[in-house]
Amino acid sequence: MSQRGLEALLRPKSIAVIGASEKPERAGSVMMRNLLAGGFAGPILPITPNSRSVQGVLAYPSIDKLPITPDLAVICTHHRRNLQCLEQLGQLGCKTVIILSSPTSQFAELKQCCQRYSIRLLGPNSLGVLAPWQGLNASFSPVPILKGKLAFISQSAAVSNTILDWAKHRGVGFSYFIALGDSVDIDIDHLLDFLARDSKTSAILLYLEHIHDARRFLSASRSASRNKPILVVKSGRTKRAQKLLGEQQNLDAAYDAAIQRAGLLRVQDTHEMFSAVETLSHMSPLRGERLFIVSNGASPAAMALDALFRRNGKLAILGEETTKALKIQLPETISLHNPLDLKDDSTVERYIAALKPLLDSHDHDALLLIHSPSAIAPCIQTATKVIETIRKHPRGKWLTIFTNWCGEYSSQEARRLFSEAGIPTYRTPEGAITAFMHMVEYRRNQKQLTETPALPANITANTARAHQCIQQALEQGNSRLDTHEVQPILEAYGLNTLPTWIAHNSDEAVNIAQQIGYPVALKLRSPDIPHKSEVQGVMLYLRNANEVKASAQAIIERVNQNFPHARIQGLLVQSMANRAGAQELRIAVEQDEVFGPLIMLGEGGIEWSQETQAAVALPPLNMALARYLVIQAIKSRKIKLRGAPQSLDVLALSRLLVQVSNLLLDCPQIVRLDIHPLLASGDEFTLLDVSMELSSIDGDPRTRLAIRPYPSELEESIKLKGGAECLLRPILPEDEPLLKDFIGQVTKEDLYYRYFSEISEFTHDDLANMTQIDYDREMAFVAVRHPKTTPEIIGVTRAIADPDNVEAEFAVLVRSDLKGITLGYQLMIKLINYTREHGISRLNAITMPENRTMIKLAKKLGFTIDVQFEDSIVNLSLEL
Template sequence: MHMVEYRRNQKQLRETPALPSNLTSNTAEAHLLLQQAIAEGATSLDTHEVQPILQAYGMNTLPTWIASDSTEAVHIAKQIGYPVALKLRSPDIPHKSEVQGVMLYLRTANEVQQAANAIFDRVKMAWPQARVHGLLVQSMANRAGAQELRVVVEHDPVFGPLIMLGEGGVEWRPEDQAVVALPPLNMNLARYLVIQGIKSKKIRARSALRPLDVAGLSQLLVQVSNLIVDCPEIQRLDIHPLLASGSEFTALDVTLDIAPFEGDNESRLAVRPYPHQLEEWVELKNGERCLFRPILPEDEPQLQQFISRVTKEDLYYRYFSEINEFTHEDLANMTQIDYDREMAFVAVRRIDQTEEILGVTRAISDPDNIDAEFAVLVRSDLKGLGLGRRLMEKLITYTRDHGLQRLNGITMPNNRGMVALARKLGFNVDIQLEEGIVGLTLNLAQREES
């Protein structure tokens, strides 16, 4: 039974990820807000302060106002309409429940005033030294038929950031109440996390009135992952509760711990994220501009279409055998790569909102990061535009910059185009007629010196 479950899980993880069209992110704005807060000496941000950061990544939050005292809380409540919720603002009291610092469903001015004064009185008695920055005032969210979830990001000293999903509670025990994933997440990995949460009963598949929107929750987890990957200043994120109501997910209460960060952003992550910095626009001999970028798991359909535009002869040169069809597993292996030990660059032409792959080059390094095996393939009807050479030059630069010493490949003696290109790029060309192969080796250190 465990083997069946394992195979099912592996199959799910190998599915081609969907590419949501409505994911938004404003990394520059989020960085600016975080840097400003750090410069002002802040180490923890509350819901009101986190709101614009989450919104920069397309996440919904409940509108929040700040009241300095009970009188101002009443004034705000009258403006936004009843019922309202009041929440304590104090950087010294991490769990508001310790002082009954959250009061819900307040329906009149008298109730708001009494609740606000009661919160302040309880803080004075239980935490006399605590700093109090007033109250948060929110309209009451419509909880009818909704489901309350919790999303937490914490830093592990070994694995770096961990994304945890559960239903939370006052006594939060992630080891018992949450499922965990390592960022970065794509839609496949996020969906897998949600399904695991449902299977392990860490979250419910439905509320009293409606089922959980698995796709919508998966997308929110991808947005959280993108925020964490992009912003190393974030030490901890706690969204609790996250209200799931149909296709809408709203963060009602959020805490964000922050600190200055000066190290290598990628080194703090157990799984290397998509390297955006390697994207590059290139002009071909015919004047057309195309984008060179690392391959993505979502590229599988485009890669299949690309291969269909390559002649059988060119495929034979590339794979040393006749290829009739590539399976989904084959294409998944080509697109779902570990950027730490493998790199594949695709040249893509953008037309409106779609992309078309024109060429692919890749290198797979050995465990010692000394040698890498390379391959390159260009669409058969696009030869002569310098596409193969430009792709190889990008791959050579990448492997050299990552400390590799040699780049190795093989081709056939009658693949004259590849042999000629290799010579132009400085490869040592070893023609082995008896074996029917040509060995290609580039000493990356020597090429850098020259």
């Protein structure tokens, strides 16, 4: 996402304050006071016609009288002057502006003015920016800020001030503290891209109330979270809260799904938010999920244990060596288990004696130290010895350690000492466990982000047939399809519905039932009554003609009585499915105002609530993501596993979900889908009742998705020198095994030319980063031989664009034994055409002078060749 102007916002060399004032209650006075107190080293340029100086700094009467063009300007005047000031700043060439206050009626004009002059705008209604490493406090905040490694981005001024106040008291510092305001221009995605590359930022905390552009947010979040942990606090879970905040009414579970999909972690409330700040400020990377607990009392340890198991955490198991070491150090009365209870009479010496073997041990991944106030082991003295022991231990700085010094009066100073030492500390055992589980859940989300999906077996798709049925329905003005009408569309994607017939009256229903055999089910068909249960419109296990006829007449009578104006389009007749031992599930697709189509999975029922009874995912789904959705539904009890003769087949259900996802991607006219009930018996699934809603699509249908799907339209068959055929296509996450095999057939010399270093082996994470790409940010094309039988990758080319989409770095690699067959040339032609079509202005790469094959290919393609003999590199550049 565009980074233009962000350097001037977050690392300005000069700042102008429009509306600077000597009156303490004025915004211009607060801004000047904060800038001066922050220690900003560059020129501060107050602008006011009312005074020759402001707070001892020479002032200027108007913007056009400034001696230099400021990098950053802060408009603190009455909002009536906003547009005039912005126009003048644009004419002066100012790069970035913060507006503290503006009514919504101005937003459109402010945005137009910014676009006209290429100004980047923070706000309006922004609290401002604090960057303590730059000595920058261009904010309206009353609280000073400390230096740290945590960046905070907030959509609420009130929450921003609260966090700053709390952080000052706890000694927590920040790299950047940015209050967005209404985000007319600069938004979260722009800042995430900047902070992901910032050396002073090691972790990011977001406070969200809404998302303006889901695709941009997810793209930036996913990219940033691969390098730095990002925690999210999202308010507005309920409809009432969303209304209060002025948000779009949407499903909160969609935010959960999006945050997990991007590899972030959502914390639930203010208490967790403060714990998250503490954790992120002092966090060491978590290498596993096994926790060991030490306490000088059983009760606090039990509280921690309860909290850990409530959140599905894991306890470490003591190994033989650690047990022996502890046995030597501790009295025989101490039971050597996890949690390790050192007893109420534990001295400081006993605490440290237990700590040393645990610091040596590899049996755990994290250590929680709990201390209750004790006359025998005073809080401060024990804390001081613990800090000293950890500092002196060779593994001290690498271990993940949490502390919980219980109490307030006697423990407050101990917690301050831990914070100063960079060791996370919490007031309660539950708070410490919450912090640990934040890290565990973040680690799980990151693992999910890079999990290699399996290739789904038996996936079929007759897209042309589905398109034909959908187009025919729309041309007939039929936007709501029932089970009978949707049957051919679903069957085109291997989704088997129960055979369904339409009867226009009770006599026809009897005739159909006699032909297909009893027992049968009878269902109302009416576009005006979507929920058949409202009129008892479903009758099951009808065993003879009399029952069918009576049931048909009864359904019609109930409709006429309760919904006299409803249209009755007949009755659906189905054979009764064998429900013995089967489980009823529900799969639904709904449109979300923010994230577009959502896929929901649960058990359903008449009173089904999407908010509480459905697990939610964002398409597109692959097998790994679909499996995660199923497991999430089971763990959260949205699907309750029952002791059926054939238990639910997770893999088969995942495959069905992938088919539903593919159907949505290929047929964007589908805006709603409800499969209910879905009868599941082992690996067999029958769709008993289905409804679908259609709508004509204007514009690019792919933009409705929050995550860009695989661009199948870029697939292309080519012929190599010698006549062999090959498929050029974008890379897929499922390509990881093929890519690993490909790299194994590239010589060490060619790999050295490509990566500028000797690489013995690529890890799973390396390969995941190469195959699981964001098609909005980068592109990689693979050349695949025998794509339909025994596919193998024989060449790869990729380009990664800069955030402003101006230039892109490219690379190309072909199998070492397949050179000279025009493969590299055709891969590069494919990449050049793609980047040109997507607005890239220049392709760049660096190679070695010894890589003559690459240099020769670049010359043939029209690249400029610049040999840097001193650095032993060759710069390749192509204007597109």
